Amino acid sequence: MTAPTAARSFPVVETAVLRVAVAGNPNSGKSTLINSLAGTRLHVGNWPGVTVEKKEAALEHRGQRIALIDLPGTYSLSPYTEEEIIARDFLVHDRPDIIVDVVDATNLERNLYLTLQLLELGIPVIVALNIYDEAEKKGYKIDVKAMEAALGVTVVPTVATRKTGMNDLLEAVTGAIAKGSRSLPRSQSYGEDIEAAVKMLTAGIVDRHPALVERYPRRWLALKLMEGDRRVLAEANISGVDSLMKDAVGHLREAHGEDLESLMADARYSLAAGLTREVLQRPSVRKTEMTEKIDRVVLNRFLGIPIFFAAMWFVFKMTFDLSAPFADWLDGAINGPLTRWIEASTNLLHGPDWLVSLMTKGVIAGVGSVLVFVPVIFAMMFFITFLEGSGYMARAAFVMDRAMHSMGLHGKSFIPMILGFGCNVPAIYATRTLENPRDKALTALLIPLMSCGARLPVYILFVGAFFSAQSGTVLWSLYVMGIVLAVLMGILFKRTLFRGESPMFIMELPPYRMPSGRSLAIHTWEKGKHFLIKAGTYILAVSVLVWFLLNLPWGVENKKDSYLGKVGSAIAPVFAPLGFGNWEASSSLIAGVIAKEIVVGTMGEIYVRETEKKPEGPAPTFFEDLREIGTSFASAGREAFTNVISTVGITSLKAEEKEEEATLRSVVAKSFTPLSAYAFMAFVLLYMPCVVAAAAFKHEFGTWKWFGVAFVYQTILAWSVAFIVYQGGKLFGIGG
Amino acid sequence: MGIVDFVLIGLIVGGAFYLLYRSLWKKKGYCHGCDSAGKCK
Numbered sequence: 001m002t003a004p005t006a007a008r009s010f011p012v013v014e015t016a017v018l019r020v021a022v023a024g025n026p027n028s029g030k031s032t033l034i035n036s037l038a039g040t041r042l043h044v045g046n047w048p049g050v051t052v053e054k055k056e057a058a059l060e061h062r063g064q065r066i067a068l069i070d071l072p073g074t075y076s077l078s079p080y081t082e083e084e085i086i087a088r089d090f091l092v093h094d095r096p097d098i099i100v101d102v103v104d105a106t107n108l109e110r111n112l113y114l115t116l117q118l119l120e121l122g123i124p125v126i127v128a129l130n131i132y133d134e135a136e137k138k139g140y141k142i143d144v145k146a147m148e149a150a151l152g153v154t155v156v157p158t159v160a161t162r163k164t165g166m167n168d169l170l171e172a173v174t175g176a177i178a179k180g181s182r183s184l185p186r187s188q189s190y191g192e193d194i195e196a197a198v199k200m201l202t203a204g205i206v207d208r209h210p211a212l213v214e215r216y217p218r219r220w221l222a223l224k225l226m227e228g229d230r231r232v233l234a235e236a237n238i239s240g241v242d243s244l245m246k247d248a249v250g251h252l253r254e255a256h257g258e259d260l261e262s263l264m265a266d267a268r269y270s271l272a273a274g275l276t277r278e279v280l281q282r283p284s285v286r287k288t289e290m291t292e293k294i295d296r297v298v299l300n301r302f303l304g305i306p307i308f309f310a311a312m313w314f315v316f317k318m319t320f321d322l323s324a325p326f327a328d329w330l331d332g333a334i335n336g337p338l339t340r341w342i343e344a345s346t347n348l349l350h351g352p353d354w355l356v357s358l359m360t361k362g363v364i365a366g367v368g369s370v371l372v373f374v375p376v377i378f379a380m381m382f383f384i385t386f387l388e389g390s391g392y393m394a395r396a397a398f399v400m401d402r403a404m405h406s407m408g409l410h411g412k413s414f415i416p417m418i419l420g421f422g423c424n425v426p427a428i429y430a431t432r433t434l435e436n437p438r439d440k441a442l443t444a445l446l447i448p449l450m451s452c453g454a455r456l457p458v459y460i461l462f463v464g465a466f467f468s469a470q471s472g473t474v475l476w477s478l479y480v481m482g483i484v485l486a487v488l489m490g491i492l493f494k495r496t497l498f499r500g501e502s503p504m505f506i507m508e509l510p511p512y513r514m515p516s517g518r519s520l521a522i523h524t525w526e527k528g529k530h531f532l533i534k535a536g537t538y539i540l541a542v543s544v545l546v547w548f549l550l551n552l553p554w555g556v557e558n559k560k561d562s563y564l565g566k567v568g569s570a571i572a573p574v575f576a577p578l579g580f581g582n583w584e585a586s587s588s589l590i591a592g593v594i595a596k597e598i599v600v601g602t603m604g605e606i607y608v609r610e611t612e613k614k615p616e617g618p619a620p621t622f623f624e625d626l627r628e629i630g631t632s633f634a635s636a637g638r639e640a641f642t643n644v645i646s647t648v649g650i651t652s653l654k655a656e657e658k659e660e661e662a663t664l665r666s667v668v669a670k671s672f673t674p675l676s677a678y679a680f681m682a683f684v685l686l687y688m689p690c691v692v693a694a695a696a697f698k699h700e701f702g703t704w705k706w707f708g709v710a711f712v713y714q715t716i717l718a719w720s721v722a723f724i725v726y727q728g729g730k731l732f733g734i735g736g
Numbered sequence: 737m738g739i740v741d742f743v744l745i746g747l748i749v750g751g752a753f754y755l756l757y758r759s760l761w762k763k764k765g766y767c768h769g770c771d772s773a774g775k776c777k
Contacts, residue, residue, distance in 0.1 A: 352741055358748070541755035544748060554737070594760070691760050 017058075017065045019094075020173055023087060023118060024102030025111050026073030027510045029130045031055075032519075033102055033160035034068050037170065061170040064177075069096060075110070077117045078261075079231040082432050091121055092216060098176055099125045100169070105135035105142060105157070106511070108280050112272035115151065119185045122217035125153045126172045132157040132165070134511070139283030147279040152186030161516055187219060190267040193252055198222045200248040208244055212236050226252070227261040291511040295395070299509075304399030311392065312479060315383040317472030319376060320460075321643035324471075326375035327460065329636035331663065334368040337625035358547050361608045366543025369604025369664055370597045371535055373457035374528070380453060381527040382520065384422055389515025389523070393418055398509060403487050413443040417486065420450030421479070422527050424689060428696040442490065442498045444697065445710050448689040449486040451479050453531060454596040458684045461600055462677045465669040474678075478685055485686070485717065497709070534595055542598050546591055546605050559606060578683060578719065579676030579726040589683070595690045600664075607667040675734060679726040686718035 022030045038057035055070045071090060072083035079085055091099065101118050103111040118125050127147070135142060148155045154172045158165035189195055201222035205212055212221060216236070224232040226249050249260060256263045298307055339360050346356045387393050397414040404414055413434060420427035427447045431440045451459075459475055467474040549564035556562045560569060560583055568587030575581045575589075584606045592599035620628065672680065688711045689697070697707035 352744075354737075354741070355744070537759040538756055541752040541759070544752040545756075548745075548749060594756075695760070 017067050018098065018173070018177060019067050019069065019096040020098045020100055021069045021071055021091060021096035022100045022102060023071045023091070023114070024073060024128075024130075025075055025104060025107075025114055026083075028073065028102045028104040028111060029160045030073060030102045031070055033100075033128060033130060033158065033166075033169075034070050035522075036160045036163045036166050038068055061174055064174050066170075066173065068100075074114065076114055079229060085231075091118070091123065092220070096123060098173055099123050100128055100173065101125050102128045102130050102160075105129045105132045105140065106138060108140075108142070109272050109276040112275055113268055116188055116268050116271055119151065119153070119188055120217070120220045120223055122184060122219060124176050125151075125185050126169070126176065127151065127153055127155040128160075128165070128169055129155055129157045130160055133159045133162070138289070141281040143279045143281075147275070150275055150278060151188075161519070188271055190264070190271065193255065194226075194264070194267055197226055197248050197252050201225060201244065204244040204248060209236070223264065227264050229261075289511070291391075294512055295509070298392070298395050299398060304395075305403070308396050308399055309476075309480060311387070311396075313472060313476040315380075315387070316475040316479065318644065319379045319383060320463075320471045320475060322640050323375040323379035324460075324464070325636035325639035325643065326633075327372050329632050330375060331372045332632055333629050334364065334372060335663070337620075337629060338368070339364050340619060340625070341622070354551075357551075358544065362543055362547030362605060363540065365604040365608040366546060366598075366601040367535055367540050370457055370539055370601045373460055373597075373600070374531065374535075376456055376460050377453050377531045378524060378528040380456060381422060382524045385520055385523045385527065386515060389513065389519060391510045391512045394509050404490075409439055409442060409490060413439055413446075416443055417447055417450050417483075420447045420452060422453055423530055424448050424450065424452045424693045425696045428693060428700055431700065438498050441701065441706055442493055444700065444706060445493065445713075446486040446490055448693060448710055448714060449482045449489065449686065451482045451685050452596070453527075454534075454690065455684055457597050457600045459681055461603075461665060461668060462672070462681050465665045466672070466674040466677045478681055481682065481721075482685055485721070489713070489717070531597075534597065538594055539598055539601055542591055542594050543601055543605065546602050550605060574719075575683075577727065578722040579679045580672065580683075582671065584671065585680060589687070592684065593688065593691065595692070596684060599684055603668065604664050607664055607671075675726055675729040678729070679722040682725050683718045683722040686714055686721055688714050688718075 022034055024030045034055075034057050038059040057068045057070070059066050059068065069090065071087040074081070074084045074087050077084060077088045077091070079088065090096070099118050099121070101115050103115060115125070115127065129142065129144065129147075132142075142157075144155050144157060154176070156165055156169045156172050158169055160166075190198075198219060202218050205218065205221060205225075216224075216232075221232065221236070225236070225245065252260060252263070297303060300307075342359050342364060343356055346359055351359075387396075393415070396418060400414045413431075416427045416430035416434075419430050424447050427450065428444050431444045431447070434440045434443060455478075459478060463471050463474050546564060550559050550562045552563050559565050564587045565583050567590065568583030568585075571590070572581045572583050572586045575586055580586075584603065587606065588599045588602040591602040668677075689707070694707045694711075697710065698704055
């Protein structure tokens with residue numbers, strides 16, 4: 001690429017690290033571009049609003065250290081949304097050395113609107129013309145040289161998903177700071193009237209408010225004052241009726257009315273449209289694209305919501321069928337060979353009996369019971385990542401818009417809620433994409449009703465024990481229950497705590513894309529690793545503490561007489577009307593307050609003695625164990641393959657076939673009925689958010705108030721729904 | 737149960753509480769799911 005034809009150059013900035021801000025419209029591929037450049041794993045998704053705060057990545061090119069700052073996607077630099085304010089404050093106050101403006105080549109005109117605003121900042125800009133391959137596929141011909149000449153900046157065509165153009169982009173970035181070659185972009189003219197006012201304002205600012213010149217880029221400040229930007233006016237302490245303003249923009253107001261912000265927006269849109277006409281040649285005959293064909297069905301007003309629920313059902317069915325054989329395999333490996341190895345190692349080190357018990361019946365039984373579900377979690381995260389990357393999630397928000405309106409929200413609120421299917425914690429943070437504080441609080445209150453991955457181990461345990469023939473459907477029903485209750489609670493909140501009008505929903509629908517294998521692998525891992533970290537930290541810690549609570553007073557014979565047993569017995573009557581009024585279930589629910597997976601871990605510890613079964617004959621050797629693990633893994637792979645390709649009657653986790661294997665599942669099958677099991681799952685779905693979600697509430701809203709509201713309403717809701725399920729089921733003679 | 741057992745139990749229980757304190761309280765607001773650096777600003 002040639003160097004920019006633009007204006008003036010100035011000396012190289014003496015900074016050890018070159019600070020490069022990566023800005024652009026939502027879903028233009030900023031995070032993907034940074035991941036491709038720096039090898040990082042920032043969360044990306046084929047839907048707008050994935051990046052809600054600025055993030056950094058570091059790399060080195062030709063000996064130059066570069067810090068890439070990923071700014072939230074924005075359509076403009078106006079001060080109306082959280083993303084715009086974060087991006088703008090960074091660009092104006094932190095002054096990066098260079099801005100890489102990621103422009104979606106398939107949507108040039110809209111993206112150039114932001115580009116024009118970036119050029120106003122007086123910071124060197126390099127345009128990454130991203131998604132260039134799709135633009136070519138559409139038959140678009142973009143004259144890159146003409147674009148460079150018009151904007152006065154370097155333009156580099158890129159395809160971030162395939163790492164195409166990355167080296168050229170880095171060359172342009174480092175080249176821009178090479179001595180004498182760094183240059184500012186050319187100022188774009190918004191017309192004689194506006195430019196005259198800008199000139200007068202700039203001169204006036206230098207003359208009357210010299211301190212402001214140090215704080216803001218001159219032209220940008222003049223434009224913002226002219227637009228009446230309330231943040232800049234407040235920061236700069238210049239009143240809208242200041243004599244300077246009167247002198248400079250008085251005639252503009254007379255000619256165009258008071259709304260100079262709209263005048264500026266029109267000027268930028270006109271310029272962006274003009275530039276697009278200059279550099280872009282569209283095909284004369286426009287084909288109906290695949291995205292449009294799919295959207296005609298997927299966004300149909302009658303079919304949209306049924307298709308969304310069908311897609312969810314398919315995801316749960318596939319998750320279950322694909323992962324269940326591997327969960328069984330892991331269960332066998334953890335409770336068989338791994339337990340034997342740890343027991344043997346502790347004995348070899350002459351560890352006391354209680355330590356052997358702590359390791360096998362505490363740590364292995366507790367953490368192991370949860371780790372068994374790692375394949376299920378990863379399978380679920382894989383499908384969620386696929387839906388995100390494909391562009392379907394944005395459609396899901398769109399089709400849910402009407403339902404969301406009924407509770408005073410709009411479809412954009414559904415995006416954090418969908419994120420909640422992975423983990424409620426990042427979903428609560430994602431509410432910051434919503435402009436209105438009322439929408440933020442209401443959405444955050446509803447997020448814990450979205451069934452996160454942590455509840456999955458509980459469902460899989462009970463579904464495997466009672467509903468193996470309808471596994472996908474039962475699992476799906478729990479997720480749908482969460483969504484339906486979120487809608488109902490939203491309506492209730494709208495009529496009580498959050499009265500007000502629901503705003504309009506304008507959301508960009510990205511084109512459908514096939515996510516790359518690498519992207520799927522990275523983001524599935526990023527989501528799933530959260531689960532592994534939890535297993536290695538607080539699930540491990542709670543398992544150890546639960547073991548002590550089950551064995552204190554020291555040497556207690558019956559676990560019911562232990563401290564945990566006594567607490568569980570004391571509160572068990574509360575759960576009796578729900579069908580699980582035993583101390584084992586109550587104790588597990590108490591421990592599950594830390595994290596929902598711990599419900600399963602605690603059950604594993606409580607029931608471990610009952611599931612204990614000494615093998616007959618001599619114990620297998622280490623190598624026999626290894627061979628067995630390998631063989632059973634291969635069988636699990638075959639079973640998963642058969643499940644996935646099978647079209648009828650898939651049943652996994654066949655509890656009845658494994659009855660002899662005294663697993664946790666078989667003990668649970670004896671302690672609950674199908675009806676009480678479903679009531680228990682509903683309770684786990686709905687009862688209070690976990691401790692980390694509580695911290696997220698406090699962190700995001702700066703108060704415990706909203707967590708308090710969530711705690712109270714969810715506990716009442718969980719008890720009521722479980723009561724209705726159990727007592728209603730009994731009344732109608734279902735599954736008792 | 738000897739003194740070694742008590743010391744060992746103390747260490748294990750103390751370690752478990754520290755792990756809980758570190759992962760739930762000290763890093764409150766820590767968010768594994770947000771990005772690779774695990775922080776939400």
